[in-house]
Amino acid sequence: MKRRIQISDDSPAQEPMLPLINIVFLLLIFFMIAGSLQKLGPFDVDPPASSTAESQPEDTIVLWFGKNAEIGIDDRQGKIADLAALLPADYAGRPVEIRADRTTEGARVVALLKRLQELGIEKVQLMTAMEADQGQDG
Numbered sequence: 775m776k777r778r779i780q781i782s783d784d785s786p787a788q789e790p791m792l793p794l795i796n797i798v799f800l801l802l803i804f805f806m807i808a809g810s811l812q813k814l815g816p817f818d819v820d821p822p823a824s825s826t827a828e829s830q831p832e833d834t835i836v837l838w839f840g841k842n843a844e845i846g847i848d849d850r851q852g853k854i855a856d857l858a859a860l861l862p863a864d865y866a867g868r869p870v871e872i873r874a875d876r877t878t879e880g881a882r883v884v885a886l887l888k889r890l891q892e893l894g895i896e897k898v899q900l901m902t903a904m905e906a907d908q909g910q911d912g
Contacts, residue, residue: 839874869897
């Protein structure tokens with residue numbers, strides 16, 4: 775007499791975990807990269823050093839001011855005379871952050887500030903880079 779042995783498997787079927795792990799790692803990498811992106815200007819500037827830092831409001835207009843008095847806002851470029859055309863249509867009442875190169879002449883920055891004042895912009899900040907702690911005693 776032959777006996778048949780029947781094994782019943784009441785546990786759920788094992789789903790492959792590899793696709794889920796791949797998706798999780800891809801999402802992790804995406805959010806790591808997306809979280810660290812900064813808004814880049816139309817040209818490079820090397821800001822002056824500062825020992826303090828402040829955060830800027832969300833609606834701040836970032837104005838790039840290069841060594842040769844070129845101006846950039848978002849992906850548009852021009853000169854001080856073209857500033858009104860470069861500003862967004864809703865610039866009234868919004869603060870402006872100037873990211874000027876450290877080698878830019880002070881007279882050019884003053885001319886830019888006068889032009890911003892003529893356009894009715896009241897809140898202006900000059901962006902600086904954090905300086906490294908040097909020469910601390912202790």
